[in-house]
Amino acid sequence: MMSERGVRWLLGVVIVLLVIFFVILGFSLWGRDEGRLRESEWLGKLGPSFEVENLYEGKDLVRFGGGEDLVLLNFFASWCVPCRAEHELLGEIDISVTGIAWKDKRLDAQKFLEETGNPYDFVGFDEEGRVSVLWGILGIPESYIVDREGIVRYHKVGPITPTLLEEEIEPLIERLKAEG
Numbered sequence: 001m002m003s004e005r006g007v008r009w010l011l012g013v014v015i016v017l018l019v020i021f022f023v024i025l026g027f028s029l030w031g032r033d034e035g036r037l038r039e040s041e042w043l044g045k046l047g048p049s050f051e052v053e054n055l056y057e058g059k060d061l062v063r064f065g066g067g068e069d070l071v072l073l074n075f076f077a078s079w080c081v082p083c084r085a086e087h088e089l090l091g092e093i094d095i096s097v098t099g100i101a102w103k104d105k106r107l108d109a110q111k112f113l114e115e116t117g118n119p120y121d122f123v124g125f126d127e128e129g130r131v132s133v134l135w136g137i138l139g140i141p142e143s144y145i146v147d148r149e150g151i152v153r154y155h156k157v158g159p160i161t162p163t164l165l166e167e168e169i170e171p172l173i174e175r176l177k178a179e180g
Contacts, residue, residue, distance in 0.1 A: 040144065040155040041136055047073075047144065047152045048134045052124035055101055055109055070095040070176055072169075073144045074120075075137050077104040078112035083141045086159035091119035093165070095145075095173055100124040102132050102140050145169070147176055 002010070042048070072093055076083040078101070090097055099120035101109035106125055113123065126132055135144070138157070145154035154172055156164070 040152060042144070042152040043155050045152060046150045047146050049150075050131045050134055052100065052126055052131050055106065055113075055123040055125040070148060070173060071146045072097045073100065073135075073146060074098070075100045075102045075126075075132060075135070075140045075142045077102050077140055078108040079104065080140050082159040084116070086141055086161070087116050087119065089160050089162065089165055091117065093119075093169065093173070096121045098122045098124065100126050100131055102126050102137065103129050145172060145176075148180075 072090070072095055074090060074097060076087075076099055090099075097120050099122070101123060104125075104127065106127070109123075109125065113120075124131065129137075135142075141159050143154075143156045143160060144152050147153050153176060154169070160169065
């Protein structure tokens with residue numbers, strides 16, 4: 001049996017090791033752009049088509065490419081705090097915006113859009129996460145820009161910010177529009 005002094009010493013060592021571990025972990029993550037930690041497997045490739053329920057009306061077939069306009073595909077949820085932070089900016093994007101309510105309750109997603117405004121041209125309902133599995137979604141918000149041929153040209157994990165919109169998304173959209 002350990003003495004009281006031995007137990008205190010052992011506890012002190014464990015605490016010091018935990019502090020060192022978390023300090024190293026913190027410094028290793030410092031300054032990373034969380035949206036760039038993982039690139040989509042679809043970047044530069046034809047994005048997958050999928051069938052998804054319309055949040056309001058039932059089933060709709062959603063396809064990208066084949067003469068469509070540029071599309072920003074945005075996975076969101078009513079319970080997602082970063083989704084709320086980017087929500088207003090989605091209405092400023094000058095292309096078609098498709099929202100996919102991910103692992104949410106239908107009434108909660110509808111209420112969220114009623115309260116905050118609906119920036120989407122179409123809203124899909126992916127309660128079980130099937131569409132998100134096709135696209136490789138790990139968390140939300142997550143956004144993609146898909147060109148007229150259905151090729152994924154941009155991927156962002158995390159919320160769209162004003163700086164990101166101005167410095168990355170808007171220039172890309174203008175370039176893609178100029179390409180025809």
